[in-house]
Amino acid sequence: MKRNTWQREAVRTALTGTEGFVSAQVLHSHLRDTGSSIGLATVYRALASLEETGEVDALQQDGESLYRACTQGTHHHHLICRNCGTTVEISADPVEQWARQVAAEHGFTQANHVVDVFGLCAACTALAAAGGQVAEPGRVT
Amino acid sequence: MKRNTWQREAVRTALTGTEGFVSAQVLHSHLRDTGSSIGLATVYRALASLEETGEVDALQQDGESLYRACTQGTHHHHLICRNCGTTVEISADPVEQWARQVAAEHGFTQANHVVDVFGLCAACTALAAAGGQVAEPGRVT
DNA sequence: TGCTAAACGATAATCATTGTCAAAAAGGGT
C-alpha cells in the first residue's frame, strides 16, 4: 500500500505554498532553504506520484517538467505568465468539445490534449512598457 | 548572411520525406543510414534554424523535441497518433479566438498557445482492438 | 582564384531525470 511519509507531505505543502509552476529542482532548493533534509530524487518521486493521483498538474516548458498544486479538482487548463509564472486556471469547455470532435472526425480514439496559453500578465506587461526586461515570446505550437 | 549548405538541404529533404514528427536523433540516424555523412550537431542546428524561419513545426513529447515539415504555411495545430506518429494538420479558428479572448480577459498580452491533440489513429485503434500493443494515453494537460 | 565569416563535425560538457542499492521507517499484527 502507499505510505504517508513526511517527505511526500513536505512536497505537497511546498507546492501548495507556491503560486506558479515550479520545477522539481527549484522545489527541492526551496525545501532545502527552509531547513528540510529531503533528497532530490525523493522530490522527483513525490511529484511523479502526486501527478499520477491528479493532486498536482504538470506541464513541460523548455524541455523541463513544471508542477503546480491546482485548486480545481476537475480537468482544466492554464494561462501562464512567461515572465513571472503567475498562473490562472481556466475552464475551456469549447476547447474540450473541439478536441473531442476533431479527434473523432479523423477516426482517432482515446484522445487527450495539451492546451496551454502563455503570455505576459498585466503586471509584467506594465513592467515591460516601463523598460523592464521580460522573457521573449516562445514559438507558437 | 545565412548560407545554403547541402547539410541544411539534406535535413529539409529528409524531414519532408517523413510523415510524422521525428526527433533530431532519429532524423540523424535516417540520414546516416541513407549514406549521408552529416554530423549530429549539424542536424540539431539545422532543425533549430528551420524552426526559427517557420519552415518546420516543433513540439515536445516526453521531454524531447520533435520536428515536422508541415504543408500549411499558416498557423495551425496537430492531431497526432501517439502510437505510429501519423499526423494531421488542423485549423482551429475557434481555438485561436478562445486563446486570444482568454488572455485578454485576464489582462495578458503577447499571448501564444500550445495546442496539440494526441490519440490513436484508426489503424492503430484497430490494431489495439486486435490485441496489438500500443502506447498508453499520457496525462492530459 | 583568394578572403573571410559562417557552418561543420568530432567530441567534451551540461543538465534534467532516472536507476541502484544499502539503510531507514511506515503499517499491521502480536
Add this chain to the structure above:
DNA sequence: ACCCTTTTTGACAATGATTATCGTTTAGCA
C-alpha cells in the same frame, strides 16, 4: 511496545538529449 515485511528514502552513479568548444571546411562574393 515490539517485530516483521515491504515501501520509501537518499547519496551517488548512469543515462540521454541537447549545447558548447574549437580547429577545420566551405559558401558567397570581389
